[in-house]
Amino acid sequence: MDIQGLDEDGYIAREGSLERVRPEFAPVVDDARERIAAAFGPDRLHGAYLYGSIPRGTALPGVSDLDLLLALHREPTPDDRRAADALEAALDADFPQVDGVGVLLFGTGTLLSELERHDLGWFVACLCTPLLGEDLAGRLPRYRPDSLLARETNGDLALALPRWRERLAAADSDAELTALSRAVSRRLVRTGFTLVMPRWGGWTSDLSVSAEAFAAHYPDHADRMRLAAAVARTPTTDRAVLAALIDGLAPWLAAEYTAVHGEKAPRP
Template identity: 65%
Template sequence: MAETVRRPGLDTQGFIEREGSLGRIPHAFRPVVAAARDRLLDVFGARLHSAYLYGSIPRGTARVGRSDLDLLLALREEPTDADRDDARDVDETLDKEFPQIDGSGTLLVSRAQALSDLETYDLGWFIACLCTPLLGEDLAEYLPRYRPDTLLARETNGDLALLLPRWRERIAAADDTEAALRPLVRFMSRRLVRTAFTLVMPRWNGWTSDLREMAEAFAEYYPARAEQLRTAAALGFEPAGDAAVLRSYVDDLGPWLAEQYARVHGVKTPRP
């Protein structure tokens, strides 16, 4: 009998393990995280239910001067425009004060949204598996365990076809400069690689957040598109402001991937 391949990112029962922890934060980024924690408490106070880190900093893979600070806040009520303004102010202050980070971004959600049935296999999974608790009560205590199955694949990344028209608008509106295009290349590269990975995730039967590992997992099943994904993974890690890359994403790779996704896993449940 052939030996079953044990994929990374799963526990002994086949559930996705939570990645990241406060103990993995590289020493250089600990002052950034401490300052973020204090400022979130000062700014949001009783409005804040819980706060989380995600991305390379809690995974321990952040690079000084190259990695950004990623935060998610769950508020007790629905976020307001004033809350979003406050979050942007915190992000801008942290980015200016700490050269260790290349930007800061804060997502705002409500506790009710995070725990809603509609978000169980999208935002809920994201919090339970990809976020590291920083402040408050951990919402993962109210969420299920997750397997790398087709339901999770559909609800996390089954909306690429809806995103592509918005991406085209953003590309058209951007200045044709390295500074303006580089963040778009980084963002779209990462999103496409992650979508390509979750397309094959149920067959691969594992989890990783490493872009290069995601591209290699995808390559096992779609070798004809492997080099495109490897290039996108590299650009997600070291982006270059190239308009031709962006056009290839919205005219070729993105539409193909959206069609494959709908065929294999279906389309994400519509949101209001």
């Protein structure tokens, strides 16, 4: 894989692997594999994946979170969600190496659907590292960093803005503000990157690289995107900073994204 995240044929290469997991996180990953198998079993679980900084080999002990995606044979039920919540809490409590655990749940029908081909399907094939079960990547296409992928991954930013404003208005604790700042800033940086991804000609999950790729094409908005990248690395409780991102950068970015790539196909 070259520095732009593509394979020799110009397709986006899978960015993580179990071989890249740092020794500090290996016990967490091993335990997660065992707990997932015990909690869901072969009748419910089709496969499990890691994603994020741990399989990329860039995680920091005590700072990074553990991100998991579970592909179920059928669509998730409330019982499945409760089991995932219990798994999150147990892993987070038992391993100080990670600062938070998140488990996404999807049915294989959704992950392999035509509607999700260039969003969740791409996410599994390119950003997720197999941990248990069959790898669905073998049943998905290969992907290029083109406008279709840009549209279907982040062409719905405008839908997030009302929710972010509501969360900011309702937040009454530092924990809520920190969580919101992390979510908002990461989404903005990733959206800013995919806006320019076809012109940049590759793929990266590095937030700093993403912000600079954006800045090269939109210098008038570079400072605000660099601010988002800084907040993504070090979340803030400063309401003024959050307001600048949510009411300043985000509306412009959503409008520019639609103008360049169009709107993401509506989901039910």
